[in-house]
Amino acid sequence: MKKNINIDDYSNQIMKTLKKGVLLTTKSGDVVNTMTISWGALAIEWGKPMFIVFVRENRFTKKLLEENPEFTININLDGSYKSVLGFSGTKSGKDVNKIKELNLTLEDGDQVNVPAIKEFPLTLECKVIYKQKQDITEITDDNKSRFYPQNVESDFYGANKDFHTMYFGEIVASYVVE
Ligand SMILES: Cc1cc2nc3c(=O)[nH]c(=O)nc-3n(C[C@H](O)[C@H](O)[C@H](O)COP(=O)(O)O)c2cc1C
Numbered sequence: 741m742k743k744n745i746n747i748d749d750y751s752n753q754i755m756k757t758l759k760k761g762v763l764l765t766t767k768s769g770d771v772v773n774t775m776t777i778s779w780g781a782l783a784i785e786w787g788k789p790m791f792i793v794f795v796r797e798n799r800f801t802k803k804l805l806e807e808n809p810e811f812t813i814n815i816n817l818d819g820s821y822k823s824v825l826g827f828s829g830t831k832s833g834k835d836v837n838k839i840k841e842l843n844l845t846l847e848d849g850d851q852v853n854v855p856a857i858k859e860f861p862l863t864l865e866c867k868v869i870y871k872q873k874q875d876i877t878e879i880t881d882d883n884k885s886r887f888y889p890q891n892v893e894s895d896f897y898g899a900n901k902d903f904h905t906m907y908f909g910e911i912v913a914s915y916v917v918e
Pocket of ligand 1 (some may be wrong): 754760761773774775776777778779780794795796798799801802825826828829830831832833834896897898
């Protein structure tokens with residue numbers, strides 16, 4: 741069961757929870773993957789509600805997003821499942837099937853071919869309608885040295901040498917899985 745919601749009623753809670761970690765789920769072919777994010781933006785552009793994510797070059801998530809430019813954002817408002825956020829934010833789908841390891845319950849998406857996750861019930865279904873590599877020349881020196889240390893390999897889950905691509909997802913459905 742899914743209860744449709746109006747994003748405006750939840751924007752405050754979404755942004756507060758984002759800081760602590762939410763999931764970004766992708767799917768290409770039969771492969772479903774999820775990763776933890778704590779950066780993102782709720783936005784309006786071209787008159788459409790959007791969720792923007794920032795994904796480093798070497799993430800398995802980036803490969804899946806390039807193959808199927810759709811994603812779901814999965815949010816657990818009550819702060820449970822911290823261990824899921826830890827695992828999904830440190831292990832790569834290149835090495836492990838995180839959905840299986842974590843025993844997460846998938847629900848088919850309504851408007852996208854990417855599932856929702858029952859344990860992270862507040863769901864934003866998004867279709868990528870624009871993407872852009874961040875322009876390195878416009879990043880401040882302070883942020884460059886803090887967030888893109890060139891001596892850290894790109895398979896590290898934290899700050900590393902890879903820059904981000906921004907994926908602008910039009911929010912095409914929003915609901916709570918019950
Ligand atoms: C709290 C937290 C927030 C994170 N936020 C991001 C993010 O916004 N963008 C990003 O590229 N990686 C972020 N990461 C790192 C990825 O979650 C991590 O590298 C993950 O293993 C990538 O999985 P994948 O290779 O299966 O895509 C974050 C990690 C944690 C723990």
